[in-house]
Amino acid sequence: MSVWSRHGVLEKVRDALAAVTIVNPNGHHLGRPFMTAYQLAIKLDEAHPEVARALGVEIGGSGIGSHNSLAQYLAHELSRGIKEAGGSYPIEGAFLSNDHVTALNYxxxxxxxxxxxxxxxxxxxxxxxLRSADRV
Incomplete structure (x- = not known):
């Protein structure tokens, strides 16, 4: 059984995304906020450090000396789920352009x-x- 299944990572990710700070208490016409894979990895690791331990990885970032990280793992698994299930997946994805971005620090x-x-x-x-209909 995979770490994803054994540790119920999808449910943990949904909980983390449901707990994202929403600045406007009345909601926003653009929907719920997005989180980068790094923000999600930090939030997940703080609540459930056993996931990274089971994978044998760190949160990620430049300078960790490895291409494998919790952020990379989450991005890969979520992207795969979104690709396979499409609009029925409880999480939606997007990406940020790297144009004119020199650093993202967390x-x-x-x-x-x-x-x-x-x-x-x-x-x-x-x-x-989270998709807008999921845990609003």
Whole structure:
């Protein structure tokens, strides 16, 4: 059984996306906010560190010395689910253009700084959010 199934990662991701801060309490005409794979990995790791431990990976970012990371794993699995299930998948994806972006930096709740390794690499910065009908 895969880590994805064994640890119920999809449900954990849905919980993390459902807990995204929504600045306007009345909602927004553009829908729920998107999160980058890094933001999602940070949020998931803070609530469920056992997932990264089971995978043997870190959250990710430039300088970790590995191409495998929790952010990369989540982006891959979510992208695969979206491609296979289309509009019936509970999460939707998008990507941020790398045009004129030189850095994306994140900070964990314990103050650890993470710099995106996707920025400027030619790789897309993936974004995810709950579908509007899911856990509104």
């Amino acid at each position: 900070v964990t709740s314990d103050g650890r700084e993470i710099s995106s390794s996707a920025t400027g690499s030619g790789l897309d910065v993936t974004l995810f959010r």
